[in-house]
Amino acid sequence: MQDSGDAKNGAGVFARLQKTRRKLERGLAGLLGGSGGGAQLDELHDQLLLADVGVEASGRIIDNLRGAAKKQNDGGALRGALRDSLAEILSACEAPAPPPPQKLPRVILMIGVNGAGKTTTLAKLARALQRDGARVMLAACDTFRAAAIGQLQTWGERLDAPVIAQAHGADPAAVAFDAYAAACARGADALLIDTAGRQHTDAGLMEQLKKIRRVLQKAGDDLPHETLLTLDAGTGQNALSQVEHFHRAFGVDGLCVTKLDGTAKGGVVVALAMRFGLPVRWLGVGESLDDLRPFSAAEYAAALLPAEGGGAPGSKV
Ligand SMILES: Nc1nc2c(ncn2[C@@H]2O[C@H](COP(=O)(O)OP(=O)(O)OP(=O)(O)O)[C@@H](O)[C@H]2O)c(=O)[nH]1
Ligand SMILES: [Mg+2]
Incomplete structure (x- = not known):
C-alpha cells in the first residue's frame, strides 16, 4: 500500500510526533549530555514513565542502557543505545501486511471505544486502499449513535465510495450481512465495516461485535479477514486495558x-509493543484523509528520539 505524499516527502510521523519528542527531549536533555551513571539512569527511568512508555518497557530500556553505559559512557552513545532499545521493543509490533484473502472482498472490521477515531481511520484506510486501485465499500454498522450513519455517508461521498446503511437502531449484524452481499454483488475489492463505540467494559458491545462476526461467518469462515482495534494515543496507559479487554473478549489482529x-503520549506505542506485541498496522497523525501512516519500528524510534541535531532522519519519517 502506498504512503501519502506527506510521508514520501519525509515529513510523516517524524513531523507529527513533535509533542511527544519535545517532551522526551526536554526530560532527557541533561541526562543525555551526561555520563550515563546510576543516578542519571534512575532519572531517565522516571522520564520514560512520564512519556507513557510504561513500567515494563522502561525497566527493560534501563537494563539495556546500564549494559551499554558500562562499555561506552558518553551522552551520544547513550542516546544511540536508547534509540536502539526503543526500536528493538517496537519491532515486536512490525508485521507483514496480511496475505490477500482467498475470495474478495477483503473485509476489515474496525472496533474500539467511543471517540477513539474508528470512523476517521476507516475513511483514511479506504483512501489508502483506493490509492492502490481498490474498489472500496463501507458498511455503517454503528447504528447505535444517531449521527454515526450520516458521518459515514459524508466520508463515503468524499471518497466516492458506496455506503451500505440501514436506519438508526437497526441490527448491526444485519447491516454487515447486507453490506457483504452488496460488496460481493458489485465486485468490490474491500469492505470496511464501521462499528459502534462504547466503553470497552460494556458487555453489550462485545456481544454485538460477536454477532456481527457470527453473521459474517455464515458467508465465509475467514470473515472478517482483519479486525483492527483503534486506540486514541492520548488515553495513555488506559489504551493497554482497552487492548486487554478487546483482545480477550473478542480478538484483535x-x-x-x-x-x-x-498528544505527548506517543510513548504508549512502546508500552503496547512490550505488553502485547500485536501488529501496529496504522498511525493516525491528523484529521484529514491523508493523515494515515504505516507503522515502522525504526522510523517510530527515530521520530521519538532522533540523532542529535534533531532533524528528520534520512528515513521516510
Ligand atoms: N488530531 C487528530 N484527530 C483525530 C485523529 N483521528 C480521529 N480524530 C478525531 O477524533 C474525533 C473522533 O473520531 P471518530 O472517527 O468519530 O471516532 P470514533 O471512534 O468513530 O467515535 P464513535 O463513533 O463515537 O465511537 C474526531 O473529531 C476526529 O476528527 C487523528 O489521528 N488526529
Ligand atoms: Mg464512529
Whole structure:
C-alpha cells in the first residue's frame, strides 16, 4: 500500500510526533549530555514513565542502557543505545501486511471505544486502499449513535465510495450481512465495516461485535479477514486495558493508534509493543484523509528520539 505524499516527502510521523519528542527531549536533555551513571539512569527511568512508555518497557530500556553505559559512557552513545532499545521493543509490533484473502472482498472490521477515531481511520484506510486501485465499500454498522450513519455517508461521498446503511437502531449484524452481499454483488475489492463505540467494559458491545462476526461467518469462515482495534494515543496507559479487554473478549489482529499529532503520549506505542506485541498496522497523525501512516519500528524510534541535531532522519519519517 502506498504512503501519502506527506510521508514520501519525509515529513510523516517524524513531523507529527513533535509533542511527544519535545517532551522526551526536554526530560532527557541533561541526562543525555551526561555520563550515563546510576543516578542519571534512575532519572531517565522516571522520564520514560512520564512519556507513557510504561513500567515494563522502561525497566527493560534501563537494563539495556546500564549494559551499554558500562562499555561506552558518553551522552551520544547513550542516546544511540536508547534509540536502539526503543526500536528493538517496537519491532515486536512490525508485521507483514496480511496475505490477500482467498475470495474478495477483503473485509476489515474496525472496533474500539467511543471517540477513539474508528470512523476517521476507516475513511483514511479506504483512501489508502483506493490509492492502490481498490474498489472500496463501507458498511455503517454503528447504528447505535444517531449521527454515526450520516458521518459515514459524508466520508463515503468524499471518497466516492458506496455506503451500505440501514436506519438508526437497526441490527448491526444485519447491516454487515447486507453490506457483504452488496460488496460481493458489485465486485468490490474491500469492505470496511464501521462499528459502534462504547466503553470497552460494556458487555453489550462485545456481544454485538460477536454477532456481527457470527453473521459474517455464515458467508465465509475467514470473515472478517482483519479486525483492527483503534486506540486514541492520548488515553495513555488506559489504551493497554482497552487492548486487554478487546483482545480477550473478542480478538484483535492489529492496532491503529490515532491522534499522535495532538498528544505527548506517543510513548504508549512502546508500552503496547512490550505488553502485547500485536501488529501496529496504522498511525493516525491528523484529521484529514491523508493523515494515515504505516507503522515502522525504526522510523517510530527515530521520530521519538532522533540523532542529535534533531532533524528528520534520512528515513521516510
Ligand atoms: N488530531 C487528530 N484527530 C483525530 C485523529 N483521528 C480521529 N480524530 C478525531 O477524533 C474525533 C473522533 O473520531 P471518530 O472517527 O468519530 O471516532 P470514533 O471512534 O468513530 O467515535 P464513535 O463513533 O463515537 O465511537 C474526531 O473529531 C476526529 O476528527 C487523528 O489521528 N488526529
Ligand atoms: Mg464512529
